[in-house]
Every structure is written in C-alpha cells, then in structure tokens.
Amino acid sequence: MDTKTSPLAQLNDPSLLKTDGLINGQWVAGSSRFDVHDPATGQKLADVANLGPQDAEAAIAAANAAWPAWKTKTAKERSIILRKWHDLLMANQDDLGRIMTAEQGKPFPEAKGEVAYGASFVEWFAEEAKRINGETLPQFDNSRRLLVLKQPIGVCAAITPWNFPLAMITRKVAPALAAGCPVVIKPAELTPLTALAVAELAQRAGIPAGVLNILSADAANSIAIGKVLCASDVVRHISFTGSTEVGRILMAQSAPTVKKMSLELGGNAPFIVFDDADIDSAVEGAFASKYRNAGQTCVCTNRFYVQEGVYDEFVTKFAARVLTAKVGNGFEAGVNQGPLIEEAALVKVQRHVDDAIAKGGQVVAGGKRLSSLGSGQFFEPTVVAGATADMLCAREETFGPFAPVFSFKTEQEAIDAANATEFGLASYFYSRDVGRIFRVSEALEYGMVGINVGILATEHVPFGGVKQSGLGREGSHYGIDDYVEIKYLCLGDIQK
C-alpha cells in the first residue's frame, strides 16, 4: 500500500485492515495472494490471501466443530453477542466506510450509509434470535401431545457480491448466527477488505472461533471453493447473492446434496410513471432508484416507462435532474456518482447506450465514458429518450448509470411491458389513483413493488424476488426461516 496516497492510510484503527482469510479464529495467509485495487484511481490497495479448496474444507470442518457449542448457547446469549457486533460495526462506521469506498468506489457518505444498513440486520436478528418459537398442535388422540420445534439447520455457506460488500454479508450471517448456525463466507474478490474488517469486529464481539469463517479468494479460486461448498454434505444451506447465471450454477452443483438455498439474483426493474403521478416526486424517485451506487444495485431501475401525456415533461425534468449529478472519486466532497467496479462494467454500459442510439434513441443527458477522469472507470449518468422494446437495455440488466425511457399509452400496456422479463426482483410505479395502485401492484410479477418511492429496502421488510431473480427472502421476520429446520414431535402414552 502506498502509505502516502492510499485512502487506507487514514484509518482511525489500522488494525481493521485485514488481508488474510479467517479460519477457526486464525488469520490464514494462503499459498498465494491477489491484488485489490481502488476503482477510482486504479491504485493497488493491498494483496490478499488467495485461499483455495483445501482451505474451504478446513473452514467447513472448523464450522462443524464449532456448531454444537454455538447452537447450545441460549438465544439470549447469541443475541447479546450479535448486539455487541452491531455496536462495533457502528462504532467503526467511518473506517468501514473508508475501506468500502476505497475498494468498491461508492461515495463515502453512501458507504457509511451501507455500514449502518448492514449493521441494522445484525441489530434486527439480535432480537429475532429470541423469537424463534415452536408451537404445540391440537392432538388427534388424547394419549398424545404434538409439538413443533425449530432447530438450526447446520453449517451454512454464504457467497456474496461486490456491490454491497458489507450489507450482503450481514444480511445472511446475522440470521444464520441468530438461529444457531456457523457460517463459511466467500466474499467477492473485488471487495474482500470490507468483509475481512467485518470479521475482525465479529471476533472482537465474541463470536467464537469457527463460528464465522472468511475465505478470501480470486475469481478462479472462488469457483473452486464454490464447488467444495456445494459438494459438501456438511454444508446444509447455501445463501448466494449475485448474478442469475452464477445462481443457476450453484443450484446445479448443490443438487446432489439436496441443500436448502437462498438466492438473491439479478434484476430488471421497471419504473412506471402514469399520467396521474406527481411528476416532480417521480423524478426524484427515478434519480434515487437509477443512480444509487452508480446504478450498480440489483434493485436499480433498468427500464423507465412513462405514459404519453406526461412523457415530455418527465424526460425534460429527469434529464435536468441527472445533469446535476457530480461524478468523481468517492472521497471528494459532493460527489454522488463514483466509478464503475471494473472495465467489463463500463464496456457493458457503453454497449447498451450505443445499441439504444443505433436503434433510434435520443441522448438527453450524458452518454459517454469519462476516460480522462482518474482510473478512467467513470461513466456519465445517462438518459436516452425514445427507447424501444428491441433494445438490449429492455431485456438485459445494465448494472450501470444508464436510464432508457420508454413511452406507453394504456395501463395494461405498461403492465405487460414491465412483466416481459424472466426477472422479478424490484419494480416501481408512480400514481395517485388508489384503484390503479391496487390493480398495478397486484398485476406486477415482482417480489417487491415501490409505489411513489424509488428506494424500498430496510432491515425489517422481506427482500427478494420471484421468477429468475431468486428464492427466499432476506431481512424481516421471514429472514430467519431459511436457517431453521422444522421438527414435528409426536408424544404418546400420555394417559399412562
């Protein structure tokens, strides 16, 4: 690390910068290392342990060995430890945010916001740990008593993406630990430093050795580790957040051991503006929904559908709002659009923009890469009017700061266009007509619907998708379900 210029040279607590994996409470250097870079500058930040299949086997064994003691702690004992972890995450919010902005690129205020968001899952499940209740059932024979227990499912694995390097870990690990399960985590190779800092704070909170393990690995070893996690009969649950393509691979690899799977996959969110909408509110919601994390979130709007009567007003106001965005290094004051994570991301955004223009779209804001800025991994927040269904952006997740705006005539036409995708994660629409709000909400084939809002996630709501956007829900009281097994007890001879 260049101690003069690296953003990581300014940590309040330099001991949070961990670069080795964590197995059974020990930091493991691995047999090789891989580099982590700052996407805003291209500067090398650190080199990190490149763990592999044997390390994955060791982590699974450590987790399995730690499980009995962890599951026999009382719910309150686990709750107290989770609460301490939450408090440490918040006490180190600045350092965690700084590490995140350095390796992922999102603006520093947004990174600190993610720390709070991620910590809120730990706080939520610290409480849910005490509410994993079983039940008694009416007996069908008076000599019997019927009970239902909820027990921890066992060793869990989590494979997480780079775009929310902290929250996507805690959204999985918090319910697992709350339920009494140990976890093996494989974080994204592009953002391992945040995950390792979070694990260090978990150790400080008192999470015992082996209960939480982190396998840092490059792309090739991630695939190899994934195969070990999927093939292991000790691993009873895999929670994955990432692309639908990889989700399919993990499902197929897990089939031989019939694992429970939680999948938070790709999206293709529609954002519908009806002619009865509050246009100014819709513009603000559109900006928030599209350009958060430079468009690199699974719930970012991918397609804007605006009714004909308000199309020109919306496009004019939306383009004006987008032109106020400030692009730059996430540590620079006022910046609200950071870099894209890697070259491939920029290439995909440019391909979608060029395709839209070639098929008749009109650029009304942005439209090009900022190759001279920093690392060159910056793209102007872009709006294209006149979008049509034959464009790539209509059917592929752009995952970048590009907003295509389609027009429509009727409510049914908008619903049909919105649902014309294999994805079903988040959707949004603006209307002030109560009948329309219920008709459209019920007709949209999505796991989540934002009505007159552009941001809908928080820790106590069921987050997840339908169709090929995933399986299960994270957060909320539903979020514990994937980490417990239901056991039915039938007790006889009661009258003897």
Ligand SMILES: NC(=O)c1ccc[n+]([C@@H]2O[C@H](COP(=O)([O-])OP(=O)(O)OC[C@H]3O[C@@H](n4cnc5c(N)ncnc54)[C@H](O)[C@@H]3O)[C@@H](O)[C@H]2O)c1
């Ligand atoms: N639904 C959600 O909550 C959610 C949240 C964030 C991101 N995503 C989706 O993730 C995608 C972008 O994230 P990404 O580029 O990191 O996704 P990705 O699928 O490429 O990678 C996600 C994780 O899987 C690992 N991985 C990749 N191939 C693997 C394999 N064959 N075996 C085992 N592990 C493997 C990666 O190392 C990384 O840790 C987008 O599609 C986005 O919509 C969804």
Ligand SMILES: O=C[C@H](O)CS(=O)(=O)O
């Ligand atoms: O992209 C991944 C996150 O799940 C988005 S959110 O912050 O949870 O809405």
